[in-house]
Amino acid sequence: MVKIVMAAVAYDRSIDERFGDVVEVAVAGDSSRATELMAVLGKYSGKKLKGKDIQLTNVSVADIGTAKLDIVFFADSLGADAGTVAALCQQNQITAISADEDGVASGLALGVELTSDGKPKLLINLDAAKSAGANFSAQILKLARLVDGK
Secondary structure, rough: OOOOHHHHHHHHHHHHHHHOOOEEEEEEOHHHHHHHHHHHOOOOOOOOOOOOEEEEEEEEEEHHOOOOOOEEOOOOOHEEEEEEHHHHHHHOOOEEEEOOOHHHOOOOOOOEEOOOOOOEEEEHHHHHHHHHHEEEEEHHHOOOEOOOOO
């Protein structure tokens, strides 16, 4: 999931305008899945995203509205809170990545699903991505499945 999403984010033409010199990437949650995501994303620490250093942190879902973040991975389903959290991410121009398709449909910008043959497929809620300030190139949009919001 992480590899496909980080590759997709690199196709966001607005990175230079939206992100500072350091791309602040966070994992939201404290579950075992959040710990796993932190470990996988740890491999990106010290690397660059379109020439910008990547800094990794862990945040609680409750801190999304106040933390200075550029990209946030939600480790777990947000359930009934997905719409509220999605609105906060859009308002703060955070590229939000969902753990499930419901999160993408609720207004988070990106997610990944496994197809019937077990391959990952990128999901993009184009309206949510645009509301957060993202501007994905046509190249990545062709590869993704676009998800309409609720």
